[in-house]
Amino acid sequence: MYDKAAKLFEIPEPALPFADSFLNDEERRFLGAADGRDYSIEELHSLLKKLKITGDPDAFIREAYSRGVLDKAENGGTIFYRPANFYRRLAFFAQYEPELWAKIPAEERKKIDEWYVEQYMEKAKPRLEAALMGEGLIENAFFYTLEETLALIDSLGFEPYVVPCNCKSVAMNCDRPRGVCILFNRGINSEWDRGHGRPLTKEEAKKIIILADRNGLMHTSEEMAAICNCCGDCCYPIRASRRIGAQGVWPKRRYRILWNEKKCVGCGKCAKICNFRAFRRVGKRVIFEERDCWGCTVCKSHCPVGAISIEKI
Ligand code: SF4
Ligand code: SF4
Ligand code: SF4
Incomplete structure (x- = not known):
């Protein structure tokens, strides 16, 4: 069952020895019995009952969604849940359980980080190609000056929120401020919908951006989902861009x-x-x-x- 859980959750080789840190016992039992399809709430309840996972089933679902063990899917106005994967879970783990992530020996973390940046790069390539063809925008599409970033905040018609930067949390390659990832998206599978994030007034958001700038963090955005404050050591988009050879193109130099x-x-x-x-x-x-x-x-x-x-x- 344990192997099945690791396979379904796509835990990569370097992370396997630490699988117990990433998943709790109930999640492992659930993933060992589930398959990759979409589950209705009722189907999840019945599976959890069959597995004798005691306690409130809705609390299990909420928690697993918040931890990036489950994802949501919407079909015809109804919300379903499906097992997520290690790639998704890793960022939440490092962001919200940093002390557990830091306990994994640095050289093993490096191997997982290397796997993550390669995955990020492969997943980004089609989005970058589409963006270059004029079809949509990739995340971190443009570099913005400090003044432009502050003006972007002023122009927002809604309240942004802040989460710990997942790149710096996973990579841990620098000690620059981490509470600098300003997000807008509140839809399904967003950090907000999973129960994370602190709402920001525009003034608070601007203070974060100025602090980031003072610490040499670069402002990037595609104007729709996030304003990022990134470093060159940890940022997966920038590291992926460097590997692809997309300097000047992603994030676009203006x-x-x-x-x-x-x-x-x-x-x-x-x-x-x-x-x-x-x-x-x-x-x-x-x-x-x-x-x-x-x-x-x-x-x-x-x-x-x-x-x-x-x-x-
Ligand atoms: S070395 Fe100092 S003075 Fe010269 S360009 Fe850099 S910041 Fe400016
Ligand atoms: S890459 Fe370096 S030199 Fe170029 S704009 Fe950024 S801080 Fe300045
Ligand atoms: S893209 Fe930038 S701000 Fe966003 S999570 Fe990565 S380094 Fe942090």
Whole structure:
């Protein structure tokens, strides 16, 4: 039954030794007996009863949905549930049970992270291709300047909410602020519908964005589902983009950096903040390598003497 649960839930090889951390006993028993189809609430109740999973069945369903063990599916106005998979569960696990995720030895976590970034990349490729053909927008489609991001918040016709950044929670490659993932989507399978997230006023959302900017996090959005504040070390979209070779395309670069070397006093703040080492220190000098620049624009507000400006492409 345990093997069947691991197979149905698509637990990858590097995560198998830690399956007990990701799934509790009742979830494993449920996944061991379920199949990949959609279940009505009544069917789930009867399966849980058959498995002698005691307690309130609705509480089990709510909790498993919140933990990313179950997903919802809508059919003809009725909500069904289906087993999710490890890929889905991992992000929720790292976001909401960070102490358990941190307990897994770092080198084993790295292997799971490597699996995750590869999965992310493969899943993103068709979305990126479609976006390049003008069919819809991929997540993190564009880089936005700080000012544009604040204006985007002002233009929202609804209340955003914030969740812990799932990339930084899973990858743990930096210690920059994690409570910076601002979401809009409240539909089925959204974090909100699963019971996560803290509603934000526009002023609170703007404070988060400014804090993110001060910490060198890059603002990305596709304007419909989220405003992300990303780093180059953890962000799966950016890491996937790097592997695909989509620098400049995803997230789309909209500004060119103009560096006034004569004004530069060599303080190195831009080199410290740049996620791609486009500005970097070489000995005592600071240099700018345009081909390494992704056009995030975050360096501009960090230069104390205004030696960095931007030009729309
Ligand atoms: S895309 Fe950016 S803000 Fe969103 S979860 Fe990833 S790193 Fe965090
Ligand atoms: S140099 Fe380019 S990549 Fe680096 S912070 Fe500035 S805009 Fe971003
Ligand atoms: S932050 Fe400005 S002054 Fe400091 S090294 Fe960079 S470009 Fe020069």
